[in-house]
């Protein structure tokens with residue numbers, strides 16, 4: 001049986017975030033200059049660290065992922081509050097059930113279960129040697145461009161958090177880069193508040209249905225790039241150019257161009273690191289990408305945590321933010 005997916009709850013069938021009304025009283029209300037300025041300066045202050053200091057600050061050692069201590073959990077929550085992400089470091093031989101236990105302890109409970117997800121809610125991100133996975137870029141050794149997870153989900157099934165755990169690194173490459181969507185929001189709003197206005201429109205970005213052998217395996221999804229859910233900013237984005245439909249509008253085009261410029265700005269507050277065995281990212285679905293990589297030529301079959309194969313990461317996606325169920 002698949003883990004429970006709370007999106008089936010009737011209470012979640014009513015999207016409460018896809019309109020400007022959800023922004024009222026938050027810093028994300030375009031009419032709220034002062035609240036925005038306060039939030040903005042606090043956020044940019046957090047990110048004023050050098051890239052090295054930032055990566056170091058985000059790192060939290062966790063002695064036992066199956067039973068993290070209150071101070072370890074507190075350190076992760078603190079970082080997720082400030083940066084929307086934390087990196088943890090635990091034993092290299094941490095197994096699936098411990099990764100799932102850590103997620104549960106961190107308040108991540110309502111699973112999103114896209115294609116290729118295992119029965120336990122974890123997905124093995126590794127180079128596929130057959131099956132439907134080999135048709136999807138995450139299961140190859142190719143680079144993955146900027147995106148937030150689940151950008152093809154419906155508005156009421158948004159991925160609010162995910163955990164990515166390294167079981168085995170690649171021989172070479174496979175670097176991760178992460179960027180807090182709050183920072184992107186700030187760059188766009190500072191440039192032109194109309195960029196935010198159009199990117200919050202409910203029909204700005206459509207991901208067409210996913211077809212496999214003529215059969216729809218995922219419906220089309222239309223929704224905003226930025227939305228506000230329970231007072232927090234949420235971003236839905238993919239940098240891909242194919243199988244994606246943007247609203248045909250001059251301001252949307254200009255906003256997209258600015259967004260692309262931010263994502264490619266070498267001076268931006270981008271967190272860069274290469275996950276080592278036992279390390280993982282836990283976050284409020286921040287923007288991320290990975291570089292291409294190469295495994296040992298004799299790595300053989302990649303699947304299975306005890307095989308001697310190539311790069312293997314475990315990923316779990318949630319409809320919750322970190323710390324949601326405490």
Ligand SMILES: [Fe+2]
Pocket residue numbers: 147148149288
């Ligand atoms: Fe991803």
